[in-house]
Amino acid sequence: MDIMTETEIVIVGLGPTGATLANILGSYGINVVVLEREVSIYPLPRAVHFDDEAMRVFQSIQLADKIDAKVRVNCGTRFVDKNQDLLLNWPRPQEIGSLGWYPSYRFHQPDLEADLNDGLSRQKTVQVMRGCAVTGVTQDDEGVSVGFTMDGTEAQIRANFVIGADGARSVVRSSFDCVWEDLGFRERWLVVDVQLIADRSDLGDFTIQTCDRTRPTTYVRCPRDWRRWEISLRDDERDEDVVRDDFIWPHMRPAITPDEGRIERRAVYYFESKISDKWRDRRCFVAGDAAHLMPPFLGQGMCTGIRDAANLGWKLAAVLRWGAPDALLESYERERKPHTRVYIETAVNVGRMMNDAETAESLTHAINPDGSAQMKSISRGLVDAIGPRLDKSRGMRAMQPTLSDGTKLSDAMQGCLGLLVKGGLPSRLDGGSAHLRAFSGYDHPEVLDCLNELNCEAVIIRPDFYIFGTANAHEGVPLDSLLTELREFNLV
Numbered sequence: 001m002d003i004m005t006e007t008e009i010v011i012v013g014l015g016p017t018g019a020t021l022a023n024i025l026g027s028y029g030i031n032v033v034v035l036e037r038e039v040s041i042y043p044l045p046r047a048v049h050f051d052d053e054a055m056r057v058f059q060s061i062q063l064a065d066k067i068d069a070k071v072r073v074n075c076g077t078r079f080v081d082k083n084q085d086l087l088l089n090w091p092r093p094q095e096i097g098s099l100g101w102y103p104s105y106r107f108h109q110p111d112l113e114a115d116l117n118d119g120l121s122r123q124k125t126v127q128v129m130r131g132c133a134v135t136g137v138t139q140d141d142e143g144v145s146v147g148f149t150m151d152g153t154e155a156q157i158r159a160n161f162v163i164g165a166d167g168a169r170s171v172v173r174s175s176f177d178c179v180w181e182d183l184g185f186r187e188r189w190l191v192v193d194v195q196l197i198a199d200r201s202d203l204g205d206f207t208i209q210t211c212d213r214t215r216p217t218t219y220v221r222c223p224r225d226w227r228r229w230e231i232s233l234r235d236d237e238r239d240e241d242v243v244r245d246d247f248i249w250p251h252m253r254p255a256i257t258p259d260e261g262r263i264e265r266r267a268v269y270y271f272e273s274k275i276s277d278k279w280r281d282r283r284c285f286v287a288g289d290a291a292h293l294m295p296p297f298l299g300q301g302m303c304t305g306i307r308d309a310a311n312l313g314w315k316l317a318a319v320l321r322w323g324a325p326d327a328l329l330e331s332y333e334r335e336r337k338p339h340t341r342v343y344i345e346t347a348v349n350v351g352r353m354m355n356d357a358e359t360a361e362s363l364t365h366a367i368n369p370d371g372s373a374q375m376k377s378i379s380r381g382l383v384d385a386i387g388p389r390l391d392k393s394r395g396m397r398a399m400q401p402t403l404s405d406g407t408k409l410s411d412a413m414q415g416c417l418g419l420l421v422k423g424g425l426p427s428r429l430d431g432g433s434a435h436l437r438a439f440s441g442y443d444h445p446e447v448l449d450c451l452n453e454l455n456c457e458a459v460i461i462r463p464d465f466y467i468f469g470t471a472n473a474h475e476g477v478p479l480d481s482l483l484t485e486l487r488e489f490n491l492v
Contacts (some may be wrong), residue, residue: 007127008320010146010159012134012172014038016047017288017305018165019116024313026123027415033157034120035132035148036164041117044265045109047192048222049299052101055144055398056307056465058099059410063119069113072223074104075205077151079354082212084254085166099465100400100408104299108223131482137162137175146281147455154332161316163285168272170290176281181272183341185295185348186204188233189190190242191269192252194261196225201229208255209297209354216354217253220416227261229253230296232355239268246369260463271295273348275341285312292340297350298378300343307464311336314415314463322435323490329387335382341378387469388477388485393454394469397474398461404438412463413437417468417491418461421479422445433492436460460486 009025011018014036025032058064076091092104120126131149136147144162148155164172206220220228229249233242241247250257274293279286288305312332318324322380385395398418400409409418419438441448451459456470458479468486469478486492 006158007031008160010162012164013166016302017309021309021313022126023119026126027061028317028321029125032126034128035134036130037133039131041110041113043110047109048106048220051303052099052103052107055101056099057306057310060096063247066115071105073102074106076206077231079209079211098399106222134171137172139283161283163288167289168293172284173286173290178276178278180274181277183344185273185351187271189269189271190231190233192248192269193265194227194228195264196261198260200260211354221384273344277487294344295347295351295473298347304340308336310464328489331386334384338383382466391469393467396467398465398467399450401450403444422451423459436492448477
């Protein structure tokens, strides 16, 4: 039996990337159908880390407080030798940063997915269909047709746009002419998730990267009583052998015994470094693991997918609801692809460093040629962002002040662009406009602090919390010029 349904957007895949994107689109009132192969949430952890950018996105879909109650602030990472002696430290700040959240969190993925799914239950324009296997994607000038099976029934759904958030073997990506670019890292690792049944507080709260040419390993302190070990595998070690207890327990570093923990999951993974050469084909897009794969050593795999969702989500809303031109969607790949590449390349470098560096000197040189013994966090802006071409602040991550009434800026923006100005608001923008919320330094001292930090008189912040542009009268860049740039995309 054939079933034809129509909607504005189809998302294939309900992992963190797809669920976040569906929540974003639903907050704009866009009609979305999510097709997910699995009938329920996977009950065991996979990703274990996200950062302040991701939490700010969760804040924008009104889920941050719920998620925050279940996570753990990450202390950082210690690189040690095979004897567990410290080689290099990478502490993460233990105070709230400029984005309004702690820089680094550990989480339990089933908890996160449950919260994202609960968020979707509030979205009246989002329909989730589980147990759906997508069989094909076909485009024409008017839209996209997605074929799938559900309960043995063949069906088809029609949409304006389709987003593939369906992982490395993406059906959506396979529907258009693109190839993986291999960035040179492919290793086989064993991932073991353990639930503690005895006190092992001595393991500490830091992630521990053991640098050992014979057997690099990673220990991760997860929320509550969950812990993770990742163990590098040799080519001659068979999958069926390395998942046995007699292999796993002796290779745990730091050491743990079966009397202290219960293995809940054991799986062999290939840690890869790949990026798709195309992220869009006309009406189809890919995001998350469908667009890029990276080794887990920075904990940025899921974070990168969340950034994809935030970037693409507001742009689709602008096209479908605000009248923005299709050219705005072209900026998705242009902005996200080079940004993602940097994270992949850095993760690859860390992975190679774990394999090759066994002394403090070799390790610090691999990370910091200047010899400094502390690893620095990546704070990456968008290299080729929309906005004024000569603006040095264009594409930077925007700070999040708390306004004078106690509201955080991202909450006050409500999915729109944000305008911060030192003085009074232009009369035509007093109170904002249909797609822009304006905040004056007269009313909010924290706004003045942000503008002084940027050394500008006004800043426009995008809905994904990157800077569109700044105005400086003394540099000949008045606010009107910024507004003109926005009007080119029909954003004000």
